[in-house]
Amino acid sequence: MSTLYVVSPPLEIFEGLKPEVKQHIVMLPDFLRYPAGRFKGITRSLLAGRIPLPKRILYYWFPKEHFDRIIHARPGDAILIYEACNVRVLRAIRPYLPKDVPCYIYYCNPVGTTFRRPAEELQAIRSLGYRLTSFDPCEAKRYGMECTGQYFRYPESQSDDITSDCFFCGLPKNRAGLLHDLRTSLESEGLVCDFVIPRTPSEKLTYPQYLDRLAHTRCVIDICQQGQTGLTRRPLEALFYDKKLLTNNPEIARYDFYRPQNVFILGKDPIERLRAFIESPLAKVPEHVRAAYDVNEWIRHYLF
Known part of the structure; x- marks a missing residue:
């Protein structure tokens, strides 16, 4: 073999x-x-x-x-x-x-x-x-x-204990201003934000810590770098953890897991509907669609 x-x-x-x-x-x-x-x-x-x-x-x-x-x-x-x-x-x-x-x-x-x-x-x-x-x-x-x-894996467990409405974790890079404005806008709508933007190594989360915070939010925030069109891992984390997604990547609408009830695209969807979007139920995504992004399928590009 x-x-x-x-x-x-x-x-x-x-x-x-x-x-x-x-x-x-x-x-x-x-x-x-x-x-x-x-x-x-x-x-x-x-x-x-x-x-x-x-x-x-x-x-x-x-x-x-x-x-x-x-x-x-x-x-x-x-x-x-x-x-x-x-x-x-x-x-x-x-x-x-x-x-x-x-x-x-x-x-x-x-x-x-x-x-x-x-x-x-x-x-x-x-x-x-x-x-x-x-x-x-x-x-x-x-x-x-x-x-x-891009790919991800099925989580070992899920959590019903929600402590935040929106979660972002990442380095500031060239998006610090955008993140600050976004957080201000979300909190002005009465939404609870959990933003982790480490500026020193001691402030960074391990990946298990990151996933634990993600498991306790309603919506994952995905802010791509300028010029990026491919998926970061954030959309798939949201998909596998049954979370809403807030993203600035318009290309996400081309993917088969995209549902407007689950994904809010900044710059395209009306910002005044953001709170209603986060508080509304998720649309079900067929399991065969989710499974196509699992690491067990992705690895076949190289293994077989």
Whole structure:
């Protein structure tokens, strides 16, 4: 049976894999990231991807126990790396990856936030033989990647204890003003807001903490970055947790789970109806629609 080696997966979501799927997955940490230790960092910056290097040198930067797992993959297997963006690192390890084993890279964030020169750097990675995939259909088309979409998992439990009307959690990025105005507008309607906008590491929530807060709200807020059209994970979290969704992404109306009773699109739907929208019942989404976004279905892009 084939095996998929996944580098730096979102563990909390991959825990939702069914046993019959999980037995074919080998999850590895992000061992390709910038190494700890000044000397390791300097030597990797100077040498990696500039000249061919023996494995014993690569083992100095990339832990042998993890690197060996992917370089010993067999025909029929596949490799999936999350968010790989260092062209020289990918060039350094490429000669040791089995030529008959496909190696995919999945970009789950806009590539403009990952690369300084997306078109140039993605083409350089592609020319090395990596197969590029993206969560965003527009970016996939623009940069010649395959779109494998966004995904989530079924929650282990639900909660009927609601403590907020609207929940947002995320870094301010370039949307701090929008978030401030949105919160002011929501609270002026008498809605209880739970906004977590961390500015220091100590203010950040773990993902389990985040999901716990989400479970206790009526409506999840999704504010996409400028130019983004693909789904963030927020719409699917709302879908799987049976929550309303407030988003600024008009492209969401194209998705099969979209129901106007469940999704409020900023800039399109009348703002004066927002409170009524949040307090109204959810429309039922057929289970087969929800199941299509489950991690067990998504992983088949790479596993089979």
